[in-house]
Amino acid sequence: MKIKKGDKVVVIAGNDKGKEGEVRTVLNAENRVVVEGINLRWKHKKPSQQNPKGDRSQIECSIHASNVMLLDPNTGKPTRKRVAATKAKAKK
Secondary structure, three states, X not given: OOOOOOOEEXXXXXXXXXXXXXXXXXXXXXXXXXXXXXXXXXXXXXXXXXXXXXXXXXXXXXXXXXXXXXXXXXXXXXXXXXOOHHHHHHXX
């Protein structure tokens, strides 16, 4: 996968289209990423002795890697990451 933890990305598809964030986690096996502030869901927690009222908090869920695009650090625009020419020649 071309996306790494800490990369700045922009969402190109889905409910959060156009939003930007930093990659927190990369799930290589599922080809998914968790992005800061993107794809928020509500998590309900049952009441317990430590928290008698219960809790309702938002968590970040994963999004498919094909729905995000890397941001170019120089221009701030979405860009495609390509294989370097030396790696392409080495494969031949």
